[in-house]
Amino acid sequence: MNKEKIYDLVIAGAGPAGISAAIYGVRKGLDLLVVTEDIGGQTNWTGDVENYTGFMMITGAELADKFAEHTKKYGIPIKEQEPLVELKNEGRLLAVKTTDGAYTARSVIVATGKTYKKLGVPGEEEFQRRGVAYCATCDAPFFAGKTVAVAGGGNSAFEYAQQLLGITRKTYIINLGKEPTADQILQERVLGADNVELMNSSMIAEITGDRFVQGIKVRSQDGVPGSERYLSVEGVFVAIGLTPNSSFSSELQKNENGEILVDNCNRTNIPGVFAAGDVTDVPHKQIIVAAGEGAKAALSAYLYLVRN
Amino acid sequence: MAKVKIYSLPTCPYCDKAKAFLDAYNINYEEVNVAADKESMEEMIDKTGQMGVPVLEIDDQIVIGFDRRKISELLGLAE
Numbered sequence: 001m002n003k004e005k006i007y008d009l010v011i012a013g014a015g016p017a018g019i020s021a022a023i024y025g026v027r028k029g030l031d032l033l034v035v036t037e038d039i040g041g042q043t044n045w046t047g048d049v050e051n052y053t054g055f056m057m058i059t060g061a062e063l064a065d066k067f068a069e070h071t072k073k074y075g076i077p078i079k080e081q082e083p084l085v086e087l088k089n090e091g092r093l094l095a096v097k098t099t100d101g102a103y104t105a106r107s108v109i110v111a112t113g114k115t116y117k118k119l120g121v122p123g124e125e126e127f128q129r130r131g132v133a134y135c136a137t138c139d140a141p142f143f144a145g146k147t148v149a150v151a152g153g154g155n156s157a158f159e160y161a162q163q164l165l166g167i168t169r170k171t172y173i174i175n176l177g178k179e180p181t182a183d184q185i186l187q188e189r190v191l192g193a194d195n196v197e198l199m200n201s202s203m204i205a206e207i208t209g210d211r212f213v214q215g216i217k218v219r220s221q222d223g224v225p226g227s228e229r230y231l232s233v234e235g236v237f238v239a240i241g242l243t244p245n246s247s248f249s250s251e252l253q254k255n256e257n258g259e260i261l262v263d264n265c266n267r268t269n270i271p272g273v274f275a276a277g278d279v280t281d282v283p284h285k286q287i288i289v290a291a292g293e294g295a296k297a298a299l300s301a302y303l304y305l306v307r308n
Numbered sequence: 309m310a311k312v313k314i315y316s317l318p319t320c321p322y323c324d325k326a327k328a329f330l331d332a333y334n335i336n337y338e339e340v341n342v343a344a345d346k347e348s349m350e351e352m353i354d355k356t357g358q359m360g361v362p363v364l365e366i367d368d369q370i371v372i373g374f375d376r377r378k379i380s381e382l383l384g385l386a387e
Contacts, residue, residue, distance in 0.1 A: 044321045061321035065328075081377060129358040129372075137319050141343035142359040211357065 007033050009301055010096045010105040012084035013245075015041025016287045017277025018111035019067040020294030021301075025109075026074045028302045033105075034076060035098045037083040040064025041113045042242075042278070043287055045135055052288050063287070084112060087249045089270050092308075106308070107301045110252075110260060110268070110275040111294055114242040114285070119151060123207030124238075131213025132236045136160035139237075143168055148235035149216055151204050153180035157239035158190050164237065165193045172231060173198045174218060176240075207236055244279045255281050266297035272308070274301050310383055312337035313365040315352045322374040323362040329376060333385055 009025050011018050014036035025032045038044070046060030055063070071078060079098065086097035087108060096103040116134035118124055124132055133139040136150075136159070144167045150160050153175030164171045173180070173190075178201055180187055190196055201221040205228060208215050213236060218229045244258045253261045253269040259281040266274040276282075276297035277290035312330065314337050316323035330337050342349035342361065352363055356372055364371040366382040379385075 040321075061324060064321070081375070129360040131359070133359075138317065138321075138361075139359065141317055141319075142349070142353075144343075144346075212359070 005104070006093065007031055007103060007105040008305055009033075009107045009109065009298075010035065010094070010103055011109045011111060012036065012087070012096070012248075013041065013111035013113055013277070013279070014039045014067070014071075014078060014080075015043055015111060015113045015277060016067065016291040017113070017279075017294035017297070018109070019071060020291040021109045021111060021276060021298040022071060022076045022078075022294075023074060024295045024298035025301065026076050028298070030298075030302065030305070032076070033103060034071075034078040035082050035084055035096065035101075035103070036078065036080060038080060039068045039071070039078065043067070045137070046287070047137065049287060051286070060287075083245075084110070084248050087252070087273070089251055089273070092272075094270075094272055107272045107274065107304055109266075109294070109297045109301055110246075110273065110279060111277045111290075111297070112245040112248075112279045113290075114244050114278045116238065117241045117243040119204055119238055119240065121204055121206055123209070123213075124236075127207055127209055127213045127236075130211065131209060131234060132207060132238065134238050136163045136237055136239075139235075140164055140167060143235040145169055146234040147232065148172070148237060149174055149204065149231060149233045150237045150239060152239035152241075153177050153182065153200075154239070154241065155182045155186060156241070158182035158186045160237045160239045161190045161196060162186070165190065165196050168195070168235075170195045170197070172196075172233065174202050174204055174216075175200050176203050176221070177201070204236065242278070242285075246279055257281075265300040266293060267300060272301075272304060274304075309336070310367050311365075312383075314339050315342050315348065315361055315363040315365075317341065317343050317361050320361050326362045326364065326374040326379070329374070329379065333383070335383060 008030040009032040011034045043060045043064045082098045082100045088095040147170040149172040205219040206217040215232045260275040262280045274297040276293040278285045340348045
């Protein structure tokens with residue numbers, strides 16, 4: 001770590017937005033650094049990608065590998081397992097703090113993406129990887145023959161349930177709303193199975209267990225206050241949406257969902273700080289949109305550096 | 309040469325990344341697909357106290373997740 005060095009550009013995140021920004025930045029001759037948890041981000045968890053131009057079909061994991069390969073071609077320096085924890089505006093320079101280091105840059109592109117939203121109930125943190133899971137594709141096999149609960153009522157929750165019902169003994173779907181919002185065809189497919197039970201207007205109030213999850217307390221929204229039902233389950237899959245990774249800064253302007261506000265040149269309210277991809281308020285969270293936004297952000301950062 | 313075992317699932321992208329990483333350094337390893345091998349799944353859960361893959365066993369040391377730093381350190385790899 002060299003405290004004296006000043007980078008032209010530090011990019012936080014290496015999903016489609018961060019990688020595209022890095023490729024555009026390095027081609028403009030910028031002295032840049034990428035700091036990130038991993039390469040690919042959410043793309044790693046995406047099943048089949050059939051709408052990324054030029055690829056009829058590619059798995060998310062394969063596409064993430066291609067991103068990594070592309071950065072190697074340009075020798076882009078990437079610090080993996082080193083996510084952004086704090087971004088501070090220090091006048092003309094920006095201070096970037098990661099889990100392991102501190103860097104100074106003239107411009108920053110925030111492309112930190114989104115992560116699974118948590119329930120925020122007692123037991124959730126404690127039992128993570130010990131019964132509480134956020135990805136059915138990855139973790140379903142651990143629950144073969146067991147009883148599980150899925151929290152949520154949207155497409156992801158029903159897709160999780162669909163993956164689980166074939167291998168589990170029983171799957172409960174705990175949906176906060178009066179009715180699920182998942183696509184009708186998906187709902188019919190899932191609810192047609194005889195080992196699935198949908199509980200509407202309900203929420204998981206607590207996750208309990210010993211070494212691993214043993215049960216959940218379910219509270220009914222329109223029930224008598226204090227009336228809770230205990231369900232004996234060994235797995236809890238949380239599928240209540242995504243939340244932007246934007247808590248590293250209190251100076252950046254965000255919308256009510258925590259998404260960073262950007263203009264059509266990917267500028268934020270802090271001069272020299274740009275943002276791209278799912279962490280921003282740009283509509284349509286798609287891999288190809290994020291990639292395009294990353295390219296735009298890098299070109300905007302380049303123009304900013306030239307002018308300042 | 310360290311004895312390396314990887315507990316994995318076919319659907320887990322980080323298992324593939326971990327294997328590619330080991331391959332890149334020509335490290336020999338034994339792979340166990342815990343979805344197909346219930347006994348190994350129980351063994352892994354028992355050893356690590358958690359349900360998540362990949363898990364790497366490097367000699368008698370356990371690494372949970374694709375933690376390339378820890379893997380490099382245990383295998384003495386210069387990244």
